Amino acid sequence: MNTECTFFQENAEAFALHAVEGAERSQMERHMLWCGPCRRGLAEVRRVTGLLPFLSPPALPSPSVKARLFERLAEETTDDGESIATFSNPWIRTTLVDRPERGARNKTQTGAWQRWIAPGLIAPLAICLIVLSAWTNSLRNEVSMLRSAEASRTSAIVGAPPQSGMQLYTFRPACEKCKEKQAAGQFGGNPEGSVGVVVAWDLDPNEKHQVWCVDSQGQKRLVSDLEVEQTGSVFQAVSFPEPIGGYEQIYVAQHDGTADPAAELLVAMNGEHEVEASDATPGNPVTD
Amino acid sequence: MSDGWCTFRLSRAGPVMRQDQRVSENLAELADAELVDAMAAGDTRAMDVLYERYSRAVFSFALRLLGDRAIAEELLQEVFFRSWRQARKFSEGKGTFITWLLSITHNMAIDEIRKQNRRPQRADSADPVLLLTNMTDGADPVEDQAVFRTVRDQIATAMTLLPETQRSAIELAYFRGLTQREIAELQGEPLGTIKTRMRLAIRKLREHLDDQGIELQ
Incomplete structure:
Protein backbone atom coordinates (compact mmCIF):
# COMPACT_ATOMS: atom_id res chain seq x y z
CA MET A 1 0.00 0.00 0.00
CA ASN A 2 1.39 3.38 -0.98
CA THR A 3 0.06 6.81 -1.80
CA GLU A 4 -0.81 5.71 -5.32
CA CYS A 5 -2.86 2.84 -3.95
CA THR A 6 -4.60 5.20 -1.57
CA PHE A 7 -5.44 7.57 -4.38
CA PHE A 8 -6.63 4.70 -6.54
CA GLN A 9 -8.91 3.31 -3.89
CA GLU A 10 -10.36 6.72 -3.12
CA ASN A 11 -11.30 7.14 -6.75
CA ALA A 12 -12.04 3.59 -7.90
CA GLU A 13 -15.81 4.07 -7.92
CA ALA A 14 -15.58 7.36 -9.78
CA PHE A 15 -13.16 5.75 -12.21
CA ALA A 16 -15.55 2.90 -12.92
CA LEU A 17 -18.34 5.41 -13.43
CA HIS A 18 -16.15 7.24 -15.95
CA ALA A 19 -16.10 10.32 -13.69
CA VAL A 20 -12.32 10.60 -13.53
CA GLU A 21 -10.63 12.18 -16.51
CA GLY A 22 -7.33 13.58 -17.71
CA ALA A 23 -4.12 13.14 -15.77
CA GLU A 24 -5.83 11.46 -12.85
CA ARG A 25 -7.38 8.84 -15.08
CA SER A 26 -4.07 8.20 -16.81
CA GLN A 27 -2.36 7.86 -13.47
CA MET A 28 -4.89 5.28 -12.34
CA GLU A 29 -4.67 3.36 -15.58
CA ARG A 30 -0.93 3.20 -15.28
CA HIS A 31 -1.18 2.16 -11.67
CA MET A 32 -3.41 -0.73 -12.64
CA LEU A 33 -0.76 -2.12 -14.89
CA TRP A 34 1.39 -3.23 -12.01
CA CYS A 35 -0.82 -3.19 -8.88
CA GLY A 36 -2.78 -6.42 -8.64
CA PRO A 37 -4.76 -5.59 -5.46
CA CYS A 38 -6.02 -2.31 -6.90
CA ARG A 39 -6.85 -3.99 -10.19
CA ARG A 40 -8.86 -6.63 -8.37
CA GLY A 41 -10.57 -3.97 -6.29
CA LEU A 42 -11.63 -2.16 -9.43
CA ALA A 43 -12.92 -5.41 -10.91
CA GLU A 44 -15.21 -5.75 -7.89
CA VAL A 45 -16.53 -2.24 -8.45
CA ARG A 46 -17.09 -2.99 -12.10
CA ARG A 47 -19.18 -6.00 -11.21
CA VAL A 48 -21.70 -3.40 -10.08
CA THR A 49 -21.21 -0.66 -12.64
CA GLY A 50 -21.37 -3.31 -15.36
CA LEU A 51 -25.01 -3.81 -14.46
CA LEU A 52 -26.00 -0.14 -14.66
CA PRO A 53 -26.63 -0.27 -18.44
CA PHE A 54 -29.57 -2.56 -17.75
CA LEU A 55 -31.38 0.35 -16.15
CA SER A 56 -32.00 1.55 -19.68
CA PRO A 57 -35.58 1.19 -20.94
CA PRO A 58 -35.70 -1.56 -23.57
CA ALA A 59 -35.78 -0.31 -27.14
CA LEU A 60 -35.49 -1.89 -30.56
CA PRO A 61 -33.10 -0.66 -33.23
CA SER A 62 -34.10 -0.40 -36.85
CA PRO A 63 -33.42 -3.52 -38.95
CA SER A 64 -31.40 -1.34 -41.30
CA VAL A 65 -28.65 -1.11 -38.69
CA LYS A 66 -27.92 -4.79 -39.01
CA ALA A 67 -27.92 -4.53 -42.78
CA ARG A 68 -25.41 -1.70 -42.70
CA LEU A 69 -23.25 -3.56 -40.21
CA PHE A 70 -23.03 -6.59 -42.44
CA GLU A 71 -22.27 -4.42 -45.42
CA ARG A 72 -19.26 -3.17 -43.54
CA LEU A 73 -18.24 -6.68 -42.58
CA ALA A 74 -18.46 -7.70 -46.20
CA GLU A 75 -16.18 -4.82 -47.12
CA GLU A 76 -13.69 -6.17 -44.61
CA THR A 77 -13.47 -9.53 -46.28
CA THR A 78 -11.94 -10.18 -49.64
CA ASP A 79 -12.35 -13.31 -51.69
CA ASP A 80 -9.56 -15.18 -49.96
CA GLY A 81 -10.77 -14.21 -46.53
CA GLU A 82 -7.86 -11.92 -45.74
CA SER A 83 -8.58 -8.54 -44.27
CA ILE A 84 -6.46 -6.59 -46.68
CA ALA A 85 -8.63 -3.55 -47.13
CA THR A 86 -8.22 -2.35 -43.57
CA PHE A 87 -4.48 -2.44 -43.83
CA SER A 88 -4.00 -1.11 -47.30
CA ASN A 89 -6.22 1.90 -46.91
CA PRO A 90 -5.94 3.33 -43.43
CA TRP A 91 -7.38 6.68 -44.39
CA ILE A 92 -10.67 5.24 -45.48
CA ARG A 93 -10.85 2.80 -42.61
CA THR A 94 -10.11 5.50 -40.08
CA THR A 95 -12.82 7.65 -41.51
CA LEU A 96 -15.29 4.84 -41.06
CA VAL A 97 -14.12 3.47 -37.76
CA ASP A 98 -12.73 6.37 -35.82
CA ARG A 99 -15.16 9.00 -36.95
CA PRO A 100 -18.50 7.27 -36.91
CA GLU A 101 -20.41 10.49 -37.12
CA ARG A 102 -18.90 11.11 -40.52
CA GLY A 103 -19.58 7.59 -41.63
CA ALA A 104 -23.10 8.00 -40.40
CA ARG A 105 -23.53 11.07 -42.45
CA ASN A 106 -22.35 9.30 -45.55
CA LYS A 107 -24.64 6.40 -44.94
CA THR A 108 -27.79 8.09 -43.82
CA GLN A 109 -28.13 11.45 -45.48
CA THR A 110 -29.47 11.17 -48.95
CA GLY A 111 -30.71 14.60 -49.85
CA ALA A 112 -31.95 16.24 -53.02
CA TRP A 113 -28.70 18.12 -53.40
CA GLN A 114 -26.95 14.84 -54.00
CA ARG A 115 -29.15 14.07 -56.97
CA TRP A 116 -28.27 17.41 -58.57
CA ILE A 117 -24.66 17.78 -57.65
CA ALA A 118 -23.63 14.17 -57.90
CA PRO A 119 -23.43 14.11 -61.72
CA GLY A 120 -20.97 16.99 -61.62
CA LEU A 121 -18.81 15.12 -59.20
CA ILE A 122 -18.65 11.91 -61.14
CA ALA A 123 -15.70 12.86 -63.33
CA PRO A 124 -13.39 14.14 -60.60
CA LEU A 125 -14.52 11.30 -58.37
CA ALA A 126 -13.62 8.78 -61.01
CA ILE A 127 -10.17 10.31 -61.31
CA CYS A 128 -9.78 10.20 -57.54
CA LEU A 129 -10.83 6.58 -57.48
CA ILE A 130 -8.29 5.68 -60.13
CA VAL A 131 -5.54 7.43 -58.18
CA LEU A 132 -6.75 5.91 -54.95
CA SER A 133 -6.89 2.49 -56.48
CA ALA A 134 -3.34 2.78 -57.73
CA TRP A 135 -2.20 4.01 -54.36
CA THR A 136 -4.03 1.23 -52.58
CA ASN A 137 -2.51 -1.38 -54.83
CA SER A 138 0.87 0.14 -54.18
CA LEU A 139 0.36 -0.08 -50.44
CA ARG A 140 -0.97 -3.58 -50.74
CA ASN A 141 2.02 -4.66 -52.75
CA GLU A 142 4.42 -3.14 -50.29
CA VAL A 143 2.68 -4.79 -47.37
CA SER A 144 2.63 -8.10 -49.21
CA MET A 145 6.33 -7.80 -49.87
CA LEU A 146 6.99 -7.06 -46.24
CA ARG A 147 4.84 -9.96 -45.16
CA SER A 148 6.51 -12.33 -47.57
CA ALA A 149 9.96 -11.24 -46.50
CA GLU A 150 9.09 -11.53 -42.84
CA ALA A 151 7.34 -14.86 -43.28
CA SER A 152 10.30 -16.26 -45.16
CA ARG A 153 12.66 -15.09 -42.49
CA THR A 154 10.55 -16.56 -39.71
CA SER A 155 10.22 -19.78 -41.63
CA ALA A 156 13.95 -19.96 -42.14
CA ILE A 157 14.63 -19.43 -38.47
CA VAL A 158 12.12 -21.77 -36.91
CA GLY A 159 11.82 -24.23 -39.75
CA ALA A 160 8.04 -24.02 -39.75
CA PRO A 161 5.45 -22.69 -42.19
CA PRO A 162 5.17 -18.92 -42.06
CA GLN A 163 2.48 -17.42 -39.87
CA SER A 164 -0.14 -15.16 -41.40
CA GLY A 165 -1.15 -13.41 -38.21
CA MET A 166 -0.76 -9.84 -39.38
CA GLN A 167 -2.15 -7.51 -36.77
CA LEU A 168 -3.25 -3.94 -37.13
CA TYR A 169 -3.06 -1.27 -34.47
CA THR A 170 -4.36 2.26 -34.46
CA PHE A 171 -2.51 5.28 -33.22
CA ARG A 172 -4.61 7.81 -31.46
CA PRO A 173 -3.47 11.28 -30.53
CA ALA A 174 -2.86 11.80 -26.85
CA CYS A 175 -1.98 15.48 -26.65
CA GLU A 176 -4.30 18.39 -27.28
CA LYS A 177 -2.23 19.68 -30.17
CA CYS A 178 -2.47 16.42 -32.04
CA LYS A 179 -6.15 16.09 -31.25
CA GLU A 180 -6.72 19.51 -32.77
CA LYS A 181 -4.88 18.48 -35.89
CA GLN A 182 -6.74 15.17 -35.87
CA ALA A 183 -3.42 13.41 -36.21
CA ALA A 184 -3.79 9.67 -36.43
CA GLY A 185 -2.24 6.63 -37.94
CA GLN A 186 -1.90 2.89 -38.00
CA PHE A 187 0.75 0.35 -37.33
CA GLY A 188 0.72 -3.10 -38.84
CA GLY A 189 2.94 -6.07 -38.28
CA ASN A 190 3.17 -9.72 -37.45
CA PRO A 191 3.54 -10.13 -33.66
CA GLU A 192 5.97 -12.93 -34.30
CA GLY A 193 7.98 -10.87 -36.74
CA SER A 194 10.19 -7.88 -36.22
CA VAL A 195 9.14 -5.65 -39.11
CA GLY A 196 6.15 -3.35 -39.00
CA VAL A 197 4.74 -0.52 -41.05
CA VAL A 198 3.77 2.86 -39.63
CA VAL A 199 1.23 4.93 -41.53
CA ALA A 200 0.28 8.28 -40.06
CA TRP A 201 -1.03 11.61 -41.17
CA ASP A 202 -1.52 15.17 -40.02
CA LEU A 203 1.59 15.06 -37.90
CA ASP A 204 3.56 18.25 -37.42
CA PRO A 205 6.31 18.11 -40.08
CA ASN A 206 8.37 20.59 -38.10
CA GLU A 207 8.61 18.27 -35.14
CA LYS A 208 10.81 15.24 -34.77
CA HIS A 209 8.90 11.99 -34.36
CA GLN A 210 10.29 8.69 -33.22
CA VAL A 211 9.04 5.16 -32.70
CA TRP A 212 9.74 3.88 -29.21
CA CYS A 213 9.01 0.65 -27.45
CA GLU A 227 10.36 10.54 -41.74
CA VAL A 228 7.46 12.97 -41.74
CA GLU A 229 6.66 14.49 -45.09
CA GLN A 230 5.78 18.14 -45.38
CA THR A 231 2.18 17.11 -45.76
CA GLY A 232 2.38 15.57 -42.29
CA SER A 233 2.11 12.04 -43.66
CA VAL A 234 4.24 9.03 -42.85
CA PHE A 235 4.51 5.69 -44.57
CA GLN A 236 7.49 3.83 -43.28
CA ALA A 237 8.67 0.32 -42.56
CA VAL A 238 10.21 -0.02 -39.12
CA SER A 239 12.52 -2.83 -38.10
CA PHE A 240 12.50 -3.88 -34.45
CA PRO A 241 15.37 -5.70 -32.74
CA GLU A 242 12.99 -8.36 -31.41
CA PRO A 243 9.57 -9.80 -32.37
CA ILE A 244 6.89 -7.14 -32.11
CA GLY A 245 4.57 -9.20 -29.94
CA GLY A 246 7.17 -9.37 -27.18
CA TYR A 247 7.03 -5.68 -26.43
CA GLU A 248 4.93 -4.27 -23.68
CA GLN A 249 4.26 -1.09 -25.60
CA ILE A 250 4.99 0.55 -28.90
CA TYR A 251 4.41 4.24 -29.36
CA VAL A 252 5.21 7.33 -31.35
CA ALA A 253 6.72 10.22 -29.43
CA GLN A 254 8.00 13.65 -30.21
CA HIS A 255 11.51 14.66 -29.16
CA ASP A 256 12.02 12.39 -26.21
CA GLY A 257 10.31 9.06 -25.75
CA THR A 258 11.78 8.57 -22.31
CA ALA A 259 9.73 11.42 -20.93
CA ASP A 260 6.85 10.14 -18.93
CA PRO A 261 4.42 12.93 -18.15
CA ALA A 262 1.65 11.94 -15.82
CA ALA A 263 -0.95 12.75 -18.44
CA GLU A 264 0.10 9.90 -20.67
CA LEU A 265 -0.84 6.29 -20.84
CA LEU A 266 0.70 4.09 -23.43
CA VAL A 267 -1.41 1.14 -24.31
CA ALA A 268 0.44 -2.11 -24.40
CA MET A 269 0.27 -4.40 -27.37
CA ASN A 270 0.72 -7.43 -25.22
CA GLY A 271 -2.68 -8.77 -24.24
CA GLU A 272 -1.49 -9.76 -20.79
CA HIS A 273 -0.82 -6.19 -19.91
CA GLU A 274 -3.20 -4.40 -22.13
CA VAL A 275 -5.26 -1.72 -20.47
CA GLU A 276 -7.04 0.86 -22.47
CA ALA A 277 -7.08 4.49 -21.57
CA SER A 278 -10.81 4.23 -21.74
CA ASP A 279 -12.99 2.52 -19.22
CA ALA A 280 -12.81 -0.97 -20.58
CA THR A 281 -13.46 -4.24 -18.89
CA PRO A 282 -10.04 -5.17 -17.55
CA GLY A 283 -8.05 -7.07 -20.08
CA ASN A 284 -10.44 -6.56 -22.93
CA PRO A 285 -9.59 -3.93 -25.47
CA VAL A 286 -11.77 -1.06 -26.36
CA THR A 287 -10.84 1.50 -28.91
CA ASP A 288 -12.11 4.78 -27.86
CA MET B 1 0.84 17.46 -21.22
CA SER B 2 4.22 19.05 -21.47
CA ASP B 3 5.01 21.12 -24.52
CA GLY B 4 6.81 19.48 -27.37
CA TRP B 5 5.99 15.97 -26.36
CA CYS B 6 3.36 13.79 -27.79
CA THR B 7 2.53 10.17 -27.67
CA PHE B 8 0.05 8.23 -29.71
CA ARG B 9 -1.69 5.49 -27.91
CA LEU B 10 -1.79 2.17 -29.62
CA SER B 11 -4.77 -0.07 -29.73
CA ARG B 12 -5.37 -3.18 -31.70
CA ALA B 13 -7.62 -2.48 -34.63
CA GLY B 14 -8.95 -5.92 -35.32
CA PRO B 15 -8.48 -9.55 -36.06
CA VAL B 16 -7.15 -10.97 -39.25
CA MET B 17 -9.78 -13.19 -40.76
CA ARG B 18 -8.93 -16.72 -41.72
CA GLN B 19 -10.71 -19.07 -44.00
CA ASP B 20 -11.54 -22.73 -43.53
CA GLN B 21 -12.77 -22.21 -39.99
CA ARG B 22 -15.32 -24.80 -39.02
CA VAL B 23 -18.01 -23.95 -36.52
CA SER B 24 -21.06 -25.79 -35.40
CA GLU B 25 -24.15 -25.66 -37.56
CA ASN B 26 -26.20 -24.96 -34.47
CA LEU B 27 -24.66 -21.59 -33.86
CA ALA B 28 -27.56 -20.29 -31.88
CA GLU B 29 -26.89 -22.92 -29.24
CA LEU B 30 -23.27 -22.00 -28.77
CA ALA B 31 -22.02 -20.05 -25.79
CA ASP B 32 -20.82 -16.50 -26.29
CA ALA B 33 -17.17 -17.44 -25.98
CA GLU B 34 -17.46 -20.03 -28.75
CA LEU B 35 -19.24 -17.56 -30.98
CA VAL B 36 -16.60 -14.94 -30.34
CA ASP B 37 -13.94 -17.45 -31.32
CA ALA B 38 -15.83 -18.14 -34.53
CA MET B 39 -16.22 -14.43 -35.11
CA ALA B 40 -12.50 -13.92 -34.62
CA ALA B 41 -12.01 -16.52 -37.32
CA GLY B 42 -14.11 -14.44 -39.68
CA ASP B 43 -17.45 -16.22 -39.43
CA THR B 44 -20.19 -13.66 -39.99
CA ARG B 45 -22.84 -16.19 -38.94
CA ALA B 46 -21.46 -16.03 -35.43
CA MET B 47 -21.74 -12.28 -35.54
CA ASP B 48 -25.33 -12.68 -36.67
CA VAL B 49 -26.17 -14.75 -33.61
CA LEU B 50 -24.40 -12.41 -31.22
CA TYR B 51 -26.09 -9.43 -32.79
CA GLU B 52 -29.49 -11.00 -32.31
CA ARG B 53 -28.65 -11.76 -28.70
CA TYR B 54 -27.31 -8.41 -27.66
CA SER B 55 -28.15 -5.66 -30.11
CA ARG B 56 -31.25 -4.74 -28.16
CA ALA B 57 -29.36 -4.34 -24.89
CA VAL B 58 -26.65 -2.31 -26.56
CA PHE B 59 -29.12 -0.12 -28.41
CA SER B 60 -31.22 0.47 -25.32
CA PHE B 61 -28.16 1.59 -23.42
CA ALA B 62 -26.93 3.78 -26.26
CA LEU B 63 -30.32 5.40 -26.58
CA ARG B 64 -30.44 5.97 -22.85
CA LEU B 65 -27.08 7.72 -22.98
CA LEU B 66 -27.46 9.71 -26.16
CA GLY B 67 -31.18 10.34 -26.29
CA ASP B 68 -31.23 10.25 -30.08
CA ARG B 69 -32.28 7.19 -32.07
CA ALA B 70 -30.24 7.95 -35.15
CA ILE B 71 -27.03 8.48 -33.22
CA ALA B 72 -27.73 5.51 -31.00
CA GLU B 73 -28.17 3.31 -34.06
CA GLU B 74 -24.88 4.50 -35.50
CA LEU B 75 -23.25 3.73 -32.20
CA LEU B 76 -24.83 0.29 -32.13
CA GLN B 77 -23.39 -0.48 -35.54
CA GLU B 78 -19.99 0.80 -34.52
CA VAL B 79 -19.91 -1.20 -31.29
CA PHE B 80 -20.58 -4.47 -33.08
CA PHE B 81 -18.17 -3.60 -35.83
CA ARG B 82 -15.44 -3.02 -33.27
CA SER B 83 -16.28 -6.23 -31.48
CA TRP B 84 -15.80 -7.99 -34.80
CA ARG B 85 -12.42 -6.43 -35.34
CA GLN B 86 -11.29 -6.98 -31.77
CA ALA B 87 -12.82 -10.41 -31.24
CA ARG B 88 -9.48 -12.10 -30.99
CA LYS B 89 -8.60 -9.97 -28.02
CA PHE B 90 -11.70 -10.80 -26.05
CA SER B 91 -10.99 -12.88 -22.99
CA GLU B 92 -13.91 -14.61 -21.34
CA GLY B 93 -12.03 -14.91 -18.07
CA LYS B 94 -12.02 -11.16 -17.72
CA GLY B 95 -15.66 -10.41 -18.29
CA THR B 96 -18.70 -11.50 -20.22
CA PHE B 97 -19.20 -10.59 -23.84
CA ILE B 98 -22.20 -8.41 -23.10
CA THR B 99 -20.36 -6.42 -20.43
CA TRP B 100 -17.57 -5.94 -22.91
CA LEU B 101 -20.03 -4.67 -25.53
CA LEU B 102 -21.66 -2.36 -23.03
CA SER B 103 -18.29 -1.08 -21.93
CA ILE B 104 -17.47 -0.16 -25.51
CA THR B 105 -20.87 1.46 -25.81
CA HIS B 106 -20.36 3.51 -22.68
CA ASN B 107 -16.88 4.66 -23.66
CA MET B 108 -17.95 5.76 -27.10
CA ALA B 109 -21.14 7.42 -25.95
CA ILE B 110 -19.46 9.35 -23.16
CA ASP B 111 -16.76 10.46 -25.55
CA GLU B 112 -19.42 11.65 -27.95
CA ILE B 113 -21.32 13.47 -25.22
CA ARG B 114 -18.24 15.21 -23.95
CA LYS B 115 -16.87 15.96 -27.39
CA GLN B 116 -19.96 17.71 -28.57
CA ASN B 117 -20.85 19.00 -25.14
CA ARG B 118 -24.19 17.48 -25.79
CA ARG B 119 -26.38 15.95 -23.18
CA PRO B 120 -29.24 13.51 -23.62
CA GLN B 121 -32.58 15.16 -24.10
CA ARG B 122 -33.69 13.82 -20.79
CA ALA B 123 -30.95 15.73 -19.07
CA ASP B 124 -33.32 18.65 -19.01
CA SER B 125 -35.37 16.80 -16.45
CA ALA B 126 -35.54 18.69 -13.20
CA ASP B 127 -34.84 15.55 -11.24
CA PRO B 128 -32.45 13.10 -12.89
CA VAL B 129 -33.04 10.63 -10.11
CA LEU B 130 -36.55 10.09 -11.42
CA LEU B 131 -35.09 8.82 -14.63
CA LEU B 132 -33.77 5.82 -12.79
CA THR B 133 -36.61 5.19 -10.45
CA ASN B 134 -39.25 5.42 -13.15
CA MET B 135 -37.68 2.96 -15.51
CA THR B 136 -39.49 -0.13 -14.44
CA ASP B 137 -42.95 1.23 -15.03
CA GLY B 138 -43.40 -0.75 -18.21
CA ALA B 139 -44.17 2.33 -20.25
CA ASP B 140 -42.02 1.12 -23.08
CA PRO B 141 -43.88 -1.42 -25.19
CA VAL B 142 -40.75 -3.25 -26.28
CA GLU B 143 -40.55 -6.63 -24.69
CA ASP B 144 -37.51 -7.09 -22.53
CA GLN B 145 -35.33 -10.18 -22.86
CA ALA B 146 -35.95 -12.39 -19.87
CA VAL B 147 -32.36 -12.82 -18.89
CA PHE B 148 -31.88 -9.09 -18.75
CA ARG B 149 -35.23 -8.34 -17.21
CA THR B 150 -34.22 -9.96 -13.92
CA VAL B 151 -30.98 -8.03 -13.81
CA ARG B 152 -32.78 -4.84 -14.71
CA ASP B 153 -35.43 -5.28 -12.05
CA GLN B 154 -32.88 -6.02 -9.38
CA ILE B 155 -30.54 -3.16 -10.20
CA ALA B 156 -33.51 -0.80 -10.42
CA THR B 157 -34.73 -1.98 -7.03
CA ALA B 158 -31.27 -1.55 -5.58
CA MET B 159 -31.12 1.97 -6.94
CA THR B 160 -34.35 2.90 -5.24
CA LEU B 161 -32.81 1.89 -1.93
CA LEU B 162 -30.11 4.51 -2.25
CA PRO B 163 -30.40 8.00 -0.84
CA GLU B 164 -31.28 10.55 -3.48
CA THR B 165 -27.89 12.23 -3.35
CA GLN B 166 -26.12 8.96 -4.09
CA ARG B 167 -28.45 8.04 -6.94
CA SER B 168 -27.95 11.45 -8.40
CA ALA B 169 -24.18 11.08 -8.30
CA ILE B 170 -24.37 7.85 -10.26
CA GLU B 171 -26.86 9.25 -12.74
CA LEU B 172 -24.85 12.36 -13.45
CA ALA B 173 -21.60 10.48 -13.83
CA TYR B 174 -22.57 7.29 -15.57
CA PHE B 175 -25.48 8.39 -17.72
CA ARG B 176 -24.77 12.05 -18.29
CA GLY B 177 -21.02 11.90 -18.62
CA LEU B 178 -20.10 14.42 -15.95
CA THR B 179 -16.80 14.09 -14.15
CA GLN B 180 -16.76 14.07 -10.38
CA ARG B 181 -15.39 17.59 -10.41
CA GLU B 182 -18.20 18.76 -12.65
CA ILE B 183 -20.73 17.13 -10.38
CA ALA B 184 -19.17 18.84 -7.37
CA GLU B 185 -19.42 22.19 -9.12
CA LEU B 186 -22.94 21.55 -10.33
CA GLN B 187 -24.19 20.57 -6.90
CA GLY B 188 -22.05 23.02 -4.96
CA GLU B 189 -20.54 20.25 -2.89
CA PRO B 190 -16.91 19.51 -2.03
CA LEU B 191 -15.23 17.02 -4.32
CA GLY B 192 -14.65 14.70 -1.40
CA THR B 193 -18.36 14.58 -0.73
CA ILE B 194 -19.06 13.44 -4.30
CA LYS B 195 -16.41 10.75 -4.04
CA THR B 196 -17.89 9.52 -0.81
CA ARG B 197 -21.38 9.41 -2.30
CA MET B 198 -20.17 7.36 -5.23
CA ARG B 199 -18.25 5.00 -2.99
CA LEU B 200 -21.17 4.45 -0.64
CA ALA B 201 -23.61 4.03 -3.52
CA ILE B 202 -21.54 1.36 -5.21
CA ARG B 203 -20.98 -0.43 -1.92
CA LYS B 204 -24.69 -0.53 -1.16
CA LEU B 205 -25.56 -1.67 -4.64
CA ARG B 206 -23.00 -4.43 -4.40
CA GLU B 207 -24.37 -5.61 -1.07
CA HIS B 208 -27.90 -5.72 -2.41
CA LEU B 209 -26.96 -7.49 -5.61
CA ASP B 210 -24.82 -10.00 -3.73
CA ASP B 211 -27.71 -10.71 -1.42
CA GLN B 212 -29.92 -11.34 -4.44
CA GLY B 213 -27.24 -13.38 -6.19
CA ILE B 214 -27.36 -11.12 -9.21
CA GLU B 215 -24.42 -11.31 -11.55
CA LEU B 216 -24.08 -11.51 -15.27
CA GLN B 217 -22.94 -14.99 -16.19
Missing part, protein backbone atom coordinates in the same frame (compact mmCIF):
# COMPACT_ATOMS: atom_id res chain seq x y z
CA VAL A 214 8.96 -0.71 -23.93
CA ASP A 215 10.55 -4.14 -23.75
CA SER A 216 9.61 -7.01 -21.47
CA GLN A 217 11.96 -5.64 -18.82
CA GLY A 218 10.14 -2.34 -18.82
CA GLN A 219 12.99 -0.53 -20.53
CA LYS A 220 12.12 2.20 -23.03
CA ARG A 221 14.07 1.89 -26.23
CA LEU A 222 14.28 4.04 -29.30
CA VAL A 223 13.43 2.01 -32.39
CA SER A 224 13.58 4.44 -35.26
CA ASP A 225 13.16 8.02 -36.36
CA LEU A 226 10.09 8.70 -38.46
